Amino acid sequence: MATIPSLPSRDDVLRMARNTTDITGQLLDTAQNITRIAMNTFDPRDGSGAEVLRVLRETTAELAEASASPQAQEAFYRIVGTLTRLGTSGAPLAVHPVSEPAQALLTAIGDSLLPVLDAVEPAVEEFADALGDLVEATSPLLPAAAGVAAGALLAVTPVLRAAADVLRDSSPELRRVADALTAALAPLMPLQVALAERATAAGAGVVRATLPPLADLAEAAAATSKVARPVLVAGEELLVSGFERFQPLLLATASRAGRVARAAAVRVSAAVSPTAEPGVLVAVSTP
Template identity: 80%
Template sequence: MATIPSLPSRDDVARIARSTTDITGQLLDTAGNLTRIAVNTFDPRDGSGAEVLRVLRETTAELAEASASPQAQEAFYRMVDTLTRLGTSGAPLAVHPVSEPARALLTALGDSLLPLLDAVEPAVEEAAEALGELVDASSPLLPAAAGAAAGTLLVLAPVIRAAADVLRESSPELRRIADALTSALAPLLPLQVAFAERAAGAGAGVVRAVVPPLADLTEVAAAGFRAGRPLLIAGEEMVVSGLEQLQPLLLASAGWAGRVARAASVRVAAAVSPTTPTAVVVTTTPR
């Protein structure tokens, strides 16, 4: 049996009343501000209301004049004609016999994909978060990449424009090629359909024969993987330990290579421009 809820205390009633009063006061203040704005806008004494009405009348007259022009009427007719054509061409698709199997297919795909999406949702969220961190970390490289992409597009623009001009000039030849391909491939389509049906039947038989042995092989491989998991973990531990031991050597090598590259760049710059009045040559001794 459900318990009867307790009545609110006097403090709760007072708090609710104060909250209601505050909200009501805020609503009244907002309504007063809106009324004041409307009155100030349309007040005829300071001319603002007359100015607003004049602007509205002029705007309405200009819109009426623009819509009554022959160009606007023709544009409206074209819009209506386009919408009518879209409606008449798209309406039969909704009642076409193929629409029912298509809806059934989409429903089946949705029912099959929902559990998969629910299963991969945590991994997708984790990958998205990691990708966001990667983008934040590589943000200093983004301007350089954008500049390189812009330069590449600028270089490719003349090539694309020239290719478009060539294709536009060669449209009759392209039409002849398309007609020749169509006339050559059209007789082969029924034969290809027959071959596809035979291939589908043979492929289904092969899949039926291969799936049971593949399941057995997968079970054996999973058992072997479970048995060799300690060895795999030990190998991963050895690889990680080796990388940790090589890390100081790799850092030292990278620092040495950087110093050598800087010294070489300074020498090359001094050799290219020997007339510089104050040339500084930095020499480094490899460690």
């Protein structure tokens, strides 16, 4: 039998009533502050309300004027026409018989790629992290690269526009070229298909014949690598230790070459500059 819950005490009732009263007071204060802000904003006596309404009217009028201009109307019509052409040209593709093999091909590719994606997921995550670190490290160069890209785009834009104008003016010749290519290549298509079938059959035979030797070769190479793994590890260890030993020598050589280059630059600048004070000899000692 379920137990009957005990009734709240007098102190609990008073505490809940006090909390309810406090929350109600806070809500009323908030509503009063919002009302005061709205009244101060749109109050016509200090000019702020009239200024807000004036700015709204000017903005609305400018937007209406900009949208009613011939350029804006032409842009709207071009956008609608482009969307209409895309819809009319893309709708038949969904019901075309070619779409069914394409969908089957995409499904097969997706099913076969899922194990590959699962296998390379850790490597892809590590590569993405490393790439993010590289991008973060090279972030000071990004504005310069963006400027160079923008300049290249601005330089290429006139060329593209000129090419578009030339191709637009030469549309009859382009149609003639397309018709000629179609007429020349149409008789060759059956021959190409037959040759492709023969080449496919020959290639399949070659693959069937070469796969067993390749499998044997791969197994032999794997066994050889297992046997030669200690030798390879030892060679890598020798190479790394040799590089570590030669590192101080390389650093010292680079430092000495830098000092020699600086000394030569100072001597050349002192010999070329005629404004140097007489009797002052600039020399840099190289240890």
